Amino acid sequence: MTTVAVPRTHRQKEIRRHLLLYAGMTPFLFIAVFPIYWMAITAFKQEADLYRMGNIPFWFNLPPTLKNFETLFYQTNYGYWIVNTLTISAWVALITLLTAVPAGYALARLRLPGAENIGIAIFMTYLVPGIILFLPLSRVVASLGLQDSWWALVVVYPTFTIPFCTWLMMGFFKTVPMEMEEAARVDGCGQLGALVRVVLPVSLPGVLTSVIFAFTLSMQDFLYGLAFVAPGDQKPVPVGVPTELIRGDVFFWGSIMAAALLVGLPVAILYNFFLDKFIQGITGGVGK
Amino acid sequence: MSDLQPVRMDHVSVARRRFLKVTGAGVAGASLLTMLEARQAPAQLRGTTLRILTWSHFIPAYDVWFDKFAAQWGEKNGVKVRVDHIPHLEIPARMAAEFAAGTGHDLILNNSTILARLYYKSLVDMTDIYDQLGKKYGGWIPAAKSPIEVEGRIYGIPMYYILLPMLWRKDLFEANGLKPPDTWELARVAARTLKPKGNPTGMAFSHCNDANLNWRSLMFSFGAAETDPSGDNVMIDSKEMREALLFAKAMFDEGMTPEVFSWDDASDNRFLASGIASWIHDAISAYRTTESTNPPVFKSTFIGLEPAGPGGKRVSVSAPIVFLGWKFSKNQPAVKEFLVHLVDNDKEGMIQSTGYNMPFLNDNAKKPMPIIGADPKMQVLQDFPKIVAFFGYPGPYTPQIQEVANLFVLPDIFTRVARGTSVDEALKWGVGEYRRIFSKYKRA
């Protein structure tokens, strides 16, 4: 093994590995990103540019314009919608964490009688379709005086984030070895101490995943937002865009795309940041 | 302010007005009367709130005007008014939620899906102002009552309706020696001639509102009927209906492309604006879209009257817009006052909608109508009020017809025929679906 041969072989291997990986990633990137790219272009297009048969969809045939963004910000309540969406999602994520993490731990670790059945029952709630739920829930919302305020959504959204996050946390907690907890107890922690000081830090990836999902799920809802929130400045983005940018049979495509981008990109960046935490916590990762 | 007060005012107001008029009761009485006549709300309304739910109008300028109009009325009468806009297709869900909650808006607009007959037990009886407005403005058009009348009482005020006329490319027709599409046969010939030249036509064979409207216009113009005048019997299995179905199939084969199976309400707009369509049968939103995105095509696009069927009959099925008021509203007088004020300013509304809104009241339909009377291309729209009809024609617009419309049964019959199913089979299926739906309502 000469000193000359080793680096070349290693570097060749690295390059080959990189090329393979890039080749593998390309289809995924294309599938995921191509619609986004196209949405971005459309957001800057003039309306007349959209309706000509001969026009290239991927680039501008008429000069790009900021008009769609103007419409979005000055003629609709988009600014409010973004703030509402982010606030609602944050609150829901918080509520979900506070309820799902303890519940997940209790079900996973504390050997409660009937734990399995309770766990199943919680998951069964997903069998109840939203289109049925929203009617009785509207009565709940009204009796709380929250109708037509985005707080109504903060109350309602956890109904579909809590079950999943509970189960997610159960799964994560189950993978924490019993020995760790017992060691903590031997070292003088109580039940709560063991949970807080030992189990949680190890399950941080799971907790973060729960946060991400709660956040994302809150941004997906359309039906509840539509049913409970009518005022334009109280709507979140997923409700505001289809309701105020589609008028009868006229779609304001440019503005719809602009709206999608402006809300999707920051969230994706946020996601990216959290995903980092996963990988950071596990040096080397699986399959290094 | 107690809740009872406004309600009592409601029932008694008409009687009191008559009493005051008849007895000439004092100065106070007279001034109350003049106040009412001058459309100034009584003092009871001051300090109350009025919440209105309406749709997002195609013409954004109309919404801007409407919001300002409502705010101004509110200011003048000391009522805090709030207007919310959601797409018309989502209003039924919203109404269901408000009904379940027992609270929500005071005044709700229905577009196309008119739920008055479904919710009438919880809606404000508006017979008094309906009659009053009818008398004041030369009567309501015959089709007005159908969506909102239950057991002789009126549960909503019809505001306007949206037409779907013929929009055709005069330049293409003239270049090929074609006559304007005054009858369905002429329209078919035009499509047949122009399709090979790259200008087919298109009418949606899909699950969209336009399909519900267009195919009914066609079949009614051919003399077919949906239900009988009582609304109880399904009448679609007839000779005329078969003719209409065969005609639709022929028109599809000769003059359209298969893309019409995927169309939604906006597809025909785009079709016209792209310059491809030789003609479409659509609301003038398509006309306006073309105006703003394709001026050269717009110059040659003309509006035509509803084509006549083989027997010369013309029926134009359109989408009614109706205002309903919840009984649980704490401000019923404001609801009625506002509605009257809105109808009084109907002409202004028509102008703000750039000719889109068509009036339910005969006086407002007198020529020349605002905007459309002045525009040479749009004048033909003034002839539509005589031939307008709604779902269920000649029967009324019942909840079972509503469900039939929501499930797109009629467009499905036409789609099956266009796709190659025999007319007999398609009709058998369709009649079966209709009967199944109707029987459920009979049971309930």
Next chain:
Amino acid sequence: MTVLPAGDGAESTTRAAAPPVARRSSAAAWWRTNTSRRLAFGYLLLAPAALYVALLVGVPFFFSLYLALSDANVGDPVATFVGLENFRAAWEMDTFWAALRNSVVFLVVAAVFKSLLGTSLAFLLLQNFKGKKLVRGLVVIPFTLPISVSVLSWKWMYDSQFSVINWGLHTAGLIGAYGSESWPIWLGQPHLALIACIGVNVWRSFPFSAIVLLAGFTSVPLEVLDAARVDGCSFFQRFRHVVTPMIFPILIIGFLFDTVFTLSDLSVVYLLTQGGPGSATQILPVLAYQIGIQAGSLGRGAAIALMLVPLLFPALFLMLRNLKRRDW
């Protein structure tokens, strides 16, 4: 330093004094002797979630059962019991069976593609390579866009005239021009329409599958993997025999969750095709919405929506039994 609950101090000191060998059995003893405190603690932790769900979902669920068994409609405050009448009425509809069939096809086909794509993507993301962070951020975007907005974008991409997909295929010479036989009408041809809807669902959700898998992978302790590698296991062997069993719970949860959401999702079909053309893309949630809410016949809408339950039940049951067997 956190403050420890006072009571436990005594037990811990006792245990610390015991010989290390007996630690395991004393731990078990510890569990047993502290049963009541453990239970109290446990139920306390569980309470918020359980209550939230019971009140806001459980109660409405029973309400929906009541609706399905009554002749309720949106406008009527009073409904009478009609037994299985609503279900019978649903079974009589052709459209219902079409919707049921489509719901199942949708679920299965989408699940297959999501698993394949999700797993492959998760593997790729585990590797280290330059630009990985950027790629990760980009690939996740379909999932982060609100569903109503991204479906609308796809609607435009599938347009019969202006479809950017068709434009691309045509430019590449793979299909004919607009108006020709080979120009696909994505939302107009029955089979294509269903594929189109499934495609949107897969596009949206496969990053989700990938993330769940990724999270699962990263929770596998390194020691275990290293031990396996030392023992001479190949990559695939490690994956099948070591990683998969450990992450099975998370996989199952992700899978079940995605199943439930796909089956009950209304937005994709509602915004793209409204169930058309014909009943080619009709699915149970959309049918239930059209009948129950738009037409106002709540009882029948509820009955149709509840028909989703028997679909989910077997999957749920099998999965959960499998989990039990794996001593989870």
